[in-house]
Amino acid sequence: MNKEKIAEIFEKISELLEIKGDNLFKIRAYLNASRVISQFPGNIEDAVLKGEMSKIPGIGKDIASKIEELVKTGRLIYYEELKKSVPEGIFELLKLRGLGPKKTKILYEKLGIKNIADLKTALEDKKLLYLDGFGEKTVSNLTESIKEYNNFKERYLYPEAQLEAGLIISYLLEAAGSLISNIEIAGSLRRKLETVGDIDIVIASKSSAIAEVFLKYDKIAHIESNGDTKISIVLENGMRVDLRIVPPEDYIYALHHFTGSKLHNEELRSREKKHGYKINEYGIYKTEYNKIIVADEKDFYNVFNMQFIPPELREGAGEIEEALKHDIPELINIKDIRGVFHVHTSYTDGKESLEEMVKTALELGFEYIGITDHSVSAPYAHGLSADELNSEIEHIDRLNKQYEGKITILKGIESDILENGDLDYGNETLSKLDFVIASVHSRFNMHKEDMTARIMKAIKNPYTTMLGHLTGRLLLERKEYEVNISAVIDTLSEYKTIVELNANPKRLDIDWRYIKEAISKSVMLSINPDAHNKKGFDVIEYGVNAARKGWTTKNDVLNTYGINEVLNKIKTIREYKLNKSV
Template sequence: MLQTVPAQHQVNQTIATVFNEIADLLEVEDANPFRVRAYRNAARVIDGMAEGVDVMLARGADLAELPGIGTDLAAKMREIVETGTCSMLVRVRGEVPQSMVQLLQLPGLGPKRARMLQHELGITTLDDLAKAATTHQIRALHGFGTQSEQRLLQAVSARLERHRRYGLVVAKPCAEALTRYLQASGTVEQLVVAGSYRRGLDTIGDLDLLVTARNAALVIEYFVQYREVASRISAGTTRASVVLKNGMQIDLRVVKPAAFGAALVYFTGSKPHNIALRKIAQAQGLKINEYGVFRDSERIAGQTEASVYRAVGLPWICPELREDQGELEAARKGMLPTLVEERDAKGDLHVHTTASDGTASLEAMAEQARRRGLQYLAITDHSPRIAVTHGLTAERLAAQADAIDRFNAEHEGWPVLLKGVEVDILEDGSLDLPDAVLGRLDLVIGAVHSHFILPMEKQTTRILRAIDHPHFSILAHPLGRLIGERNACNVDLKRVLKAIAERGCYVEANAQPARLDLSDYGCRLAKATGVLVSIASDAHSPADLANLAFGVTQARRGWLEQADVLNTRPLNALLALLKGTM
């Protein structure tokens, strides 16, 4: 028969867990071993006590008198009892990369072994560990062996599957198809996809659907019968969870219309935003939860999101801003930004054709731009350095420029095609094409496509030298990341943006869903530095022009307004700005 752990023991276990995690993280940092041992010894003492620490505090006991504790650890124990954690743990978590924290959570992988993996094989992430185990590199290390390697591979595979995240190229079609399916059923009245998807994060773990309906049971039954469902997790009277054939979990909640807005705020998040919002409500004698805003037992708001924010004296806040990054204070002061929208984009400044690695002709790309109502489109095929892109030599680029001039002359009323190139920034910071041909173009986009792992100083210096080139216009996908595949380059982004501002050129927010580079943080930093951002599709096919929507979402998360975006300018204003960079 299972026995319930007494409540006071649960408190002790929490303290012991916190102290052991602090010890692990300090050990990864190679901290003083006596300091590490002090936390481990304290954890053992506390975990073995018969009396709960909270009970001891309630009767006025001096925790510092416990063996091996002392004044400092006693203060931390009190803090954990009162808050559930302690500032020391928060601090050391911030000092150790999150990826290393995830490694330490794997069974059988303590701090010493994790540090060995890092030093010997350069392993710092779960993906690194999985690749090393799959290629049998771990078994060769002292103290590991074949069985240890296999156990680690099984543990990391299970963890990666459990914490798998999906890019927008997967998540968006799933969300849109499921929304169409439920709306076509006639069973739902209101339906919104909430969670991190609604806030516009570049990856999501699952999808949260909120609906109102007259018959909740009917919605649930229809939902679990969706053709893409691989398995049911649960199906109750007002909520259900399923796993799709692609592995993504979908959670559906049916809420009452009077609480729909409050539920939408709650389930959209983020958690830090919601916590801060609740504190604002508490200061006014109110309570906010997923069912509404309450004064005592009376619900005073909740039907709409606007009513929830209005109840605490704030305007509605766009979902993309809800990260507790200053948006509540800005709302209180009436200083929320008027965020850029997709319709504000007058053109696209990064597009490829069959001249390099695109799949459509110049004419086909122009036709799609015309259908989308764009005023201009920059043709920016690759330079020759990276052979797989079939880039343009100086002669081929000059011929393409002639073709663009002829096209514009023959297609009055169409989007104006701009002569451009995506030129490689070489390792020494020079550009992959001669000045004679670059000087003939309307814009020159510089991009790093090689040597991604240079040290920060070398990588930064390389980019700074390229920016100084007299024909340089826009820095493309500045950190070089590929989401889930390649980490960002080690670049001093603040220094780069400062140089861009001084030079009078621009930075790109690449809207390819596999890139989304700049990040939202980078967009906000560009705005603070006074650098205009080009939201660019990096389209390699006509359909890819729709990528602009992903880039706009990223820009909105970065607090960008229409005036902060380069390609919201009409053509004449844009050309004047580009001419100033050449």
Template sequence: MEHSNAALARQFEQAADILEILGENPFRVRAYRNAARVINDQPQPITDRVREGFDPADLPGIGADLADKIREFTTTGHIAWIDDLRTQIPAGLLELLRLPGVGPKKVRALWQELGITDLDGLRAAAEAQKIQALPGFGKKTEQNILKALSSDFLQERRFLRPVGKQAVAPFLELLAAMDTVDRFEIAGSYRRGRETVGDIDVIITARETDAPAIMDALVAHPSVQDVLVHGPGKTSVVTELDIQIDFRVVAPESWGAALLYFTGSKAHNIVLRDRARNRGWKLNEFGLFDGKQCIASKTEAEIYDAFGLETPPPELRENRGEFEAAEQHNLPRLICIEDYRGNLHAHSTWSDGKQTLHDIITAARDEFHYSYWAATDHSKSLTVANGLDEDRVLQQIDEIAKLRETVPGIEILTGIECDILEDGTLDLPDEILSRLDVVIIAIHSKFNLSRKAQTERMLRAMDNPWITFVAHPTGRLLTRREGYAIDIERVIRHAAERGCFLELNASPWRLDLNDIYCREAAAAGVPITINTDAHHSRDLNNLEHGIAQARRGWLRADQVINTLPVPQLRDAIRRTKLA
């Protein structure tokens, strides 16, 4: 059984963190970080290829020593040297790395200078204002640490959706191959499309007599690191990606009840259970009961039907109006991935993308069947991303004219992701912007402005006559950093008045606008555009996470620009131009 590249990369990433905390040679640290990146970038599982005879030393930047470690991981699922490395620092130190803005160098200073070894020690030192005196920290860092410690950021570990998906994938494969398994599905917040995942719940139906063998097989999977519970009804494991997965085996006739119960949300289930109680019924994970008699249990639809309700899609089960809509059989027909026709925000090697325009557009056409593509590389002030200046924008327009000949069958639009400067002006002149089809505006700098200043900066940029939409409007990076302070409701109102789109960025790090604001924007009449912000055609697979967020925001296909055919899309873009 293969191990995922993410699990292997995580080993090296952690080795780099520990070496850095130990104050080891920076070149050595960098070698492990590079290895992690190279491994993550590989499209196929490396352990699979190694088993077929591939030499990992053929990967860029992987020397003989790292190659040996990859071979060891392939056979054992462990790297003894890294296991040993973990014992060389206090276990709690790695927890500190979860705090935003706290990297291995800072952790080392906290440990060496103040003797801090865990989150409790950190909190005590921050409260005693000891941290601000450390070189490289300061008052602001200390306040940020205290803020993070008191938010729910650390209460519950959350992971990006693709990490959760990757953690559970090998188990789903295993279940699919077992004859004794009747059906199975992921439940919980993942099924509801939440932007991050905590534990993952998998519901399985099978005969009671087959349950122990199914659980034994799951527990024996090589990606299991730790077994928390091992029983025929419930089994919990921790995988090599450090994610907990709970498996539940129920009888086939309880499928609907179990799926409904473990999908949640809590708020949704409370309402449903109250409704059952009001009718003298009882609802639990086995079924809906009137006394001892089971009224419904086999499917979710059967249960909702018993209440006179249309079945709400899992993404709507948050008690945010879905019961009222379901009573009137008036639930929205939510957007689905098949409605999507093309991407309006992506990068190429012209800026910080990993593929040429030709290659990424060809893949979008052939593998993803897109009917359009907007080339929107970064603009010049994003120098770290090799942003385009005026001359290079014009050169790219020329290249696109040629690509329209060499890559037929997909409409190619010109465009730019233009930086919003601190004063709200754009970093390319109108003369250039007016020549482009799609002008995206985005904030990539000066995140620390006040909420008022940041909002005014954004509104001023939106007043430029040539812009099409605002990308990732809050700037957050999930599990990593909060967005800049901004009044999103004012941005939504302004977009409605001005007539431009707002983006739901489908990168799993971003997923903003979030569900609540998507719904608010759509209600205000602002079209939403969903884009993967791809830097490689692989990233186009992230669309599913953007669609999940859109569905949580109650969005229908007609509220999303990317569902339009080319002529209507062109019209909609033209209407955003005020000049």
């Protein structure tokens, strides 16, 4: 039970208590405890074992005992009982954008709304308009939120699905490894889509016992189908898994087929049918009885005189034509990343100190780290005043002397783009920094034309080095704000400004579908972790996945270069823009 999970549970307790109309002091105590735990710098299990939790400001004896129960047992009886005291559908309501505990409580008490279906009916009957605090705008937003939720609820973030798939494969290899010739993830997960609807796994085996072993997996909630070659189950977390069991001689064909995408497979089959080939999950056939044998997927594509197409590119987006010309580039690899930008510290809303983040970057083998705490217009994130930023700059200068020859620490800021497109520091302050990431953190509901103009103006600022999380989306939580992405890319290109590929798996923004366009217009990417703690560096892997889907090579990404080249590139951007603005 890690601190993030404990903090989440305490936040949910505060929400449930608010819905039940409990004591305000008690509600705030749990909410405050959630904040304190999430920002706790040490190992929470060690603190519990040493009996130190109640000594932490904001953690009383009662909450300390509950933390101890969670750490030692993995559950909290108080929370479980509290959940039983409200309708189960209340938790769904709390997931809707724009509907917090207060409004949920009103809906429950005044209209008896217990779930999203009840809310949808009430909205259609216009019942909410008679409630205080539910004007036309709120009602409109809730209607939109329900649509978003229904689109999102049966999908999962890539890391969640990746973890579950890995656990299943580990279980099968441990329980029946001797019966398995090959095993691989397939489907959208293998293609590394940012969200997936289910998990596909292909197994090569001659034994029918594999099915029996799989059905003993202890996380199965129920079995949907149980056939000789396909088993469909649903896990306890609601995730669906399809297991395909094929003979070893059919494995490569099945893996290719079930990796997809549907568009890729249809295009390949249609094209090669004209050349006399039949392609399916059982093989490649030149005639009905002449199966062409291949050893791997490279051989598979070579049958058609094609270059191997990496799974990430199999989206029916021109990859077959490029493979025929042998023009698919060598895609970026995680090992190509030499440094990181977009790193937060405890100066603002980061969970670790500046030096801890530097040490972690050094331990991970990075040559440089770009510090970008939040700017003055972000009070929710303890944004830095100009004086506080100066203090951080001086701290970085001291650390650069201390770590000279080991790692370079770049002075940056994540500067808010104000509603009018200005950055929230003056040029005198910005000029002290090595680089600036400009990001939108407010007023997401602007008209498309206004939002586009806002971002374009920020790009033109001579001190903007890169544009952060272009669309502001939070996958499966918040849709992107309306913006003309192509127009933004054109402006990035004209002003030689870098676009961030935010590697946080909830963002992955810029969307991979626009990366090819950006690269074609000579816009450089930077794959940034947006790290708020030491583990935050781990997400770079997901950014690299998205970059690969966007046909990105090593040379297209700022942080694949050495420190001297990086310094030269960001200096060139500033000089170019300063000269352009004269």
